[in-house]
Amino acid sequence: MSNLVAPLFEPLQLGSLRLNNRIVMAPMTRNFSPGGVPGEDVAGYYSRRALGETGLIITEGVGVDHPSALGEAGIGESDLPHLYGEAALAGWRRVVEQVHAVGGRIFPQLWHQGVMRLQGTGPNPHIPSSRPSGIWGPPAGLTSSPADYVAAQLVPTTAMSEEDIADVIAGYARSAAHAKALGFDGIAIHGAHGYLIDTFLWCVTNARTDAWGGDRKARSRFAVEVVKAIRTAVGPELPILFRFSQWKQQDFKARLAATPEELQDVLLPIAEAGVDVFDASVRYFNRAEFADIKGSDGELNLAGWAKKVTGCMSMTVGGVGLENGMYDSNKQGGAHSSNNFQLLMARYERGEFDLVGVGRSLLQDPNWASKARQGQVFEPFSNESLSVLT
Template identity: 50%
Template structure:
């Protein structure tokens, strides 16, 4: 059952409560549930608990739900990243289609839209007996630059044998994304999202530290977009022209928080331009704090703002919304709820971005959007909620 909404015009976040059409999908408001991995899918399938988890976020007023990242059928797509991330979902056959169709059927009556985020963990995945980790040049990055909480596992991943894939093996991975996208449509999802950030496979092709290839899949900054472009095209073919495609990108990597894909707006355009042309409808700029200036020497414009300015595409902001600390600052400690929505609104109304993605706040409280709409106090964050079932 959908919650009864109060007069939206009286809400302190009224501008964020307006609908938005992205290709053939119209979402009822601009507040989006960001994708968050929870490892609650035994046998790679969502169960009743996952169905209820997403249904409650729709009932709580979230306009668009982006699911936890779902792997393709490639043997090295998902596994343990050294953080205990097992029980991860896949699109790998009719059983997975049927399981996610149950989630979609539970969410739609709430009025929310729902799309899956597809990923391949690439060099971030611990190798196992089934397959080694998969990286463009067989390279993880410098484990000494990883975050403190992750550095020991990073050293283990970096020390393992990570072969350099052939051009044909890379093409097979692209096809796997297309198959996953087709299965997402068979499950009834409203569109598709791609995880092209944070050091995972798509991002590892964009980043010069992990992509040292020449030829088809490597080269200069623009040429390093080839893998992402082919993945986008494969997914666009699978989902058709009416469904929206969202692409998440980031400067920082889990291998190195200080990493940057681009040092200038011109360099960023070299990366985002081909992605936009390939069929992306909305670029979601993942930063640790949503309003951090992307290029301080140029202006105080955020990464999402620059993406919109450079490509003309819709964009989304994500990072630290509703809290006083960024996500990776709360891995082992709590964060007070912080109503930074006035700052979000200021930039939203200035036209920097079109949607606002909320992560930990919605993980912690399925009715966070409703509370924000009513102007109620926002809850604090406890890292134990990373394993919540609410």
């Protein structure tokens, strides 16, 4: 196996940043930052993954500097970190320093929960949740969110005003500027899974008739303005990675794009705003995204299509080294490891993606990357690793 994945251990130049290899720790919410402040335990957790040869770490979602960025979103959050204020910034500085001390590289994942934040929760309960059109999602989407949460969220609220939109964008820019000042090596933007940015992209939650809504390109405007503001805040050098997904937590069957042309309408404006890498969030990397496309392109997964329609680099993720995707393993109580490296590498060798995201496997085994390089046996995955910080 070591020979098989050896190409992933070639360095990659990402703008001015050089990564030692192409294995990326996927962003994973951990709930271990009381008061929004990551402590020594969080620094140790990330630096262990860096020491284990993970080429790039993307942190858990980190709340941007906006009062409705974080709250309860139906997944049992309590101690989510944020990226503003003296104490949290000092905590993140320690994380960055410890990761750098062992040769690692790290991006924060900038996160605004948007419609997923339950009204009245989080550090600023009196501030309304940010919803493009006051809509949480469809009334009968396929979701794993608890029924009482969904019922509360389905109540329509007011739509964001121009001023609200400008405030949120400014909050992203402030947190990105903090990230740069702290020494982070790039910025990851959470534009997926039904959170704020994604709800501007999605026609179900964006029914606006002003310049923030309309067709796919028009619905990308919010993401475009966020990327532009971040680019201005961090300058031309720092790499920006943008995560997107077809599926939403409000409806696992949702799709932003049914064809490559539609995907290009969504992503190309965002690419042109200053993105370097698209991170295509799916549960199973080995699935063709647009099954009715003929010829060799018909095999491409979502990361492959993102790269093709934008010309940017891309990252694949979803079940690398594991038999079961994230929601399936939650239901089944765990996941068996899978030797799916051959399938992964066949796609990599065809140039579908440049980076490989690894989620749950890296929770279980901080040395996952070095073991992959050396062909060693991984720790078997169990769901217990989701609720501890080791």
